[in-house]
Amino acid sequence: MMRKRPGAEDLEAWVATAAPYEALPACLVGGCGRDWRPGSGICDLHARRLRADGLEVADAAWLDRQAPFLIVNQFSLAPLEPVVRAELLFALAARDERGQRLDPTAVRQSVAVLAGHRIAAIAAVQLGALPTRATANVDALLRETFRVVGAAFDRYNLERIRAADALLLGANSYRMFMGFWPAQAANPEAGEVHREFGEIYGRIPVNVISDSLTGDDVAQWQQQTTVIPRAPAQTYVKELKDGSDGDIVTFGSRVTWNALLVAGLVDELHLIVGANALGDGTPAFTSAANGLSLAETRRFDDSDNVLLRYTTGR
Numbered sequence: 001m002m003r004k005r006p007g008a009e010d011l012e013a014w015v016a017t018a019a020p021y022e023a024l025p026a027c028l029v030g031g032c033g034r035d036w037r038p039g040s041g042i043c044d045l046h047a048r049r050l051r052a053d054g055l056e057v058a059d060a061a062w063l064d065r066q067a068p069f070l071i072v073n074q075f076s077l078a079p080l081e082p083v084v085r086a087e088l089l090f091a092l093a094a095r096d097e098r099g100q101r102l103d104p105t106a107v108r109q110s111v112a113v114l115a116g117h118r119i120a121a122i123a124a125v126q127l128g129a130l131p132t133r134a135t136a137n138v139d140a141l142l143r144e145t146f147r148v149v150g151a152a153f154d155r156y157n158l159e160r161i162r163a164a165d166a167l168l169l170g171a172n173s174y175r176m177f178m179g180f181w182p183a184q185a186a187n188p189e190a191g192e193v194h195r196e197f198g199e200i201y202g203r204i205p206v207n208v209i210s211d212s213l214t215g216d217d218v219a220q221w222q223q224q225t226t227v228i229p230r231a232p233a234q235t236y237v238k239e240l241k242d243g244s245d246g247d248i249v250t251f252g253s254r255v256t257w258n259a260l261l262v263a264g265l266v267d268e269l270h271l272i273v274g275a276n277a278l279g280d281g282t283p284a285f286t287s288a289a290n291g292l293s294l295a296e297t298r299r300f301d302d303s304d305n306v307l308l309r310y311t312t313g314r
């Protein structure tokens with residue numbers, strides 16, 4: 001027979017009748033897990049940060065940029081856009097493989113800079129133009145990441161666009177590219193490669209397949225832009241190809257090129273594969289692509305990126 005400690009019977013009786021405290025929901029910051037303060041949606045620590053940012057209400061945009069609170073040797077990539085998360089992870093893995101130190105503080109601060117500026121892809125950003133409150137360590141990590149993921153990708157894309165007579169883009173890529181690239185031609189902070197991109201983007205004929213673009217969207221680049229509605233797009237692209245000696249290049253524009261691939265209007269696919277498996281994300285292909293022949297592979301000197309060039313056999 002077990003001897004009961006004094007008071008144990010009372011405890012059992014209390015447990016049998018007591019209702020548990022009602023659990024508070026977790027702080028709305030992803031991964032935070034601390035109880036929220038009634039009415040605010042966020043925990044005390046994040047509420048303090050919100051006030052420090054001069055805000056009253058934690059809106060979705062602010063929440064997206066926040067990291068959970070971490071102890072000194074932890075970092076989280078949660079606030080980053082998916083592509084940036086993969087890029088930074090890749091750079092950190094490369095650094096680890098070289099036997100170099102991973103500095104959690106520098107990573108945490110780099111995450112804050114990248115999330116704070118809503119960077120969608122490190123490979124496409126001008127790091128010099130980021131007004132970082134960065135320490136030398138953070139600056140070094142961002143530059144290292146950029147070098148590892150960006151340089152080979154950029155150089156190859158420049159090679160492609162140099163050989164192009166025209167660009168063919170979907171509306172989203174058009175807005176993104178034209179909003180950024182032409183201005184790089186005269187940007188003193190931009191590197192040589194990006195300035196040349198800017199120069200070419202400032203003058204090359206751009207064909208956009210879209211039912212949604214308005215006059216305002218294209219006003220700035222009216223001289224060089226042709227907007228083609230989706231319905232006659234295939235006929236248009238066929239004619240464009242027949243009348244063109246150079247390449248017609250598509251970057252991004254996933255919806256657009258997938259439709260053209262299915263229609264048999266794509267001659268080559270150039271895939272650049274980085275040494276990183278995401279495990280999820282948006283599929284590149286929206287339907288099966290059969291009959292591809294491998295025409296070229298290339299490994300870039302200072303990068304783990306590999307080019308796979310396929311012809312579609314048409």
Ligand SMILES: [Zn+2]
Pocket residue numbers: 027028029032033034042043044045046069
């Ligand atoms: Zn929190």
